Amino acid sequence: MKPIFMWIFKILLIASVMVVPVKAEIYKYKDAKGNTVYSDKPTSSTSQTVKNTTSQATSGASTVAADQTVPVKWHPGHYVMVYPQGTSTDASHKAYMDSVIQEVGINPAFQGIQKQYFWNKLEPAKGVYDFSEIKKDLAALALVHKRLVVSFQERSYNTGDVYAPKYLLTSEYAGGVYSYNSGKGFNVNYWHEGVQDRLVALVTEMGKQLNGYSNLEAVNLEETAHSNHDQVWVKNYSTKYYNGVIRVALATKTAFPNTVVIQYINYADWNMDKIVSAMVGAGIGLGGPDVSEKDTGLLNTSYQIIQNQSGKLPIGMAVQYLNYDFNNGRGPKDPPSIASIHAFAQNTLKANYIFWMRRTKEPWNGSDYYQDILIHMNTLNWTASPKGGLDTKCPTLLKACNTN
Secondary structure (H helix, E strand, O other): OOOOOOHHHHHHHHHHHHOOOOOOOOEEEEOOOOOEEEEOOOOOOOOEEOOOOOOOOOOOHHHOOOOOOOOEEOOOEEEEEEOOOOOOOOHHHHHHHHHHHHHHHOOOOEEEEEEEEEHHHHOOEOOEOOOHHHHHHHHHHHHOOOEEEEEEEOOEOOOOOOOOOHHHOOHHHOOOEEEEOOOOEEEEOOOOHHHHHHHHHHHHHHHHHHOOOOOEEEEEEOOOOOOOOOHHHHHHHHHHHHHHHHHHHHHHHHHOOOOEEEEEOOOOHHHHHHHHHHHHHHOOEEEEOOOOOOOHHHHOOHHHHHHHHEOOEOEEEEEOHHHHOOOOOOOOOOOOOHHHHHHHHHHHOOOOEEEEEOOOOOOOOOOOHHHHHHHHHOOOOOOOOOOOOOOOOOOOOOOOEEOO
16 A cells, blocks of 8 residues: 655646646636636637536436436545635635645545535526636646535525525515524525525526536535524424425436436434435435534434435535534534544445545644544555545446446
8 A cells, every 4th residue: 555645746736737638618828917717718829728528418407307317427535625715706715726726636535626605606696697616616626637516505504694695685585594593694595485496597507507517526405404493483484495405406406417416414304204205216315514423313314314325326425624523513522533434424324425624723723634634545545445435336326327
C-alpha cells in the first residue's frame, strides 16, 4: 500500500490543466484584469477549451423519469463537502474554491466535491435563473477530472439567513418561509402549492441546463424534517408539506434523468413510508445529513430505511459539522474517530457516497478534522478497494449506470 496524499503531486495539477483535450462548450480564459473566467462561449482568441460536458441530450428530460433504463452517471466514492465562503463573486470565495479544487484534484481518494447552492442565488428574480456558479465549478472540476454533487439549499439552520428569493416573501406565497429553532432557522413553505410550483419550475430549468454535464454526478435535496414543533401548524400543514417534498423530488428526477438524485430523509413523522415509497418508485436515492453511530432518533427511523434500500437505491451520507464532535447527535462532546464514522457509514448504512465536510482548524472550528480525514484515507488499501471501501455496484432500481 502506497501513500496517496503526496503533496508533491501539485505539479501534476498544473500539467493536467495544460493537457486537457481540446473540445467545445466550456472555455477558460483570462479577462482584462488577469482573472480566470469560465464561459460557455469563446470570448477571445486565447480561450482554452475545457471539456465537452453537454454531449448528452437534455431534450425530453421531462418525459423520461419513469424509464429507468436511461443510463445514470455513476461514480460513487468519497467526496469533500464544502459550503460557500462569502458570496460567489467575493475574492475570498474564489480563493477558497481554488484551494479546494486544487486539493481534490491531486488527491485520488476523492471523486470530487459536494457544494451548497442557495435558491435565492439560483433564482434572483421570479423566473430569472442564474446557474453560472454551478457551471464555473463544473468547468473548474473538469480541468482536474473531478465531479460535482449539487446540494440544493432552501433552508437555513442556525444563521438566521433566508435563502428563498425575495419575491417569494409575499402574501401570494403565505410569506414564503417560516421560522424555527427560536428564529435561528428559516424553511420554505413546502406545504403551499404556489411555492411548490416555483420549486418545480426551478429544478426543471436546472435540469435543462445542467443534466447533460458529464461531471455533474448528483443532485441532493435537503432533509425531510420540517422542524416546526407548533402543534397547530403540524395538524394543519405537515401532510401538505410532505406531499410538497415528494412533488419536488419527483420533478427533480424528471429534470435529471441521467444524474443521481438523492433525497435526504429524517424525522418525517408518519409520512416517512409515503415518502420512501415515492422515492423507490422513481429511482431516487436516499441518505441523510448526519452520520451519528449512537443517535437513537435516527437509528430507529431513517437509518433503518436507508439500510433496507441499500443496493436498490443510491445511498449518500453527509458527515456534518457536529458529527465530528458528537457520536449521538446531541452531546456531551465525545468525538468519534474518523475511522469509526467511515466504518458506520460504509458497513451499517451501506453508503455509496460519503460527503465529508471540510472542517479545518480555525478558532471557531476547533480540531483540524479535515487533516484527520486525509490521514485516515492514507491508511486504506486502495489497491483492494479503489473507492475506499464503498459499494460501487449499480443499484438495482437504476438498472443502467454510466461509469465512463
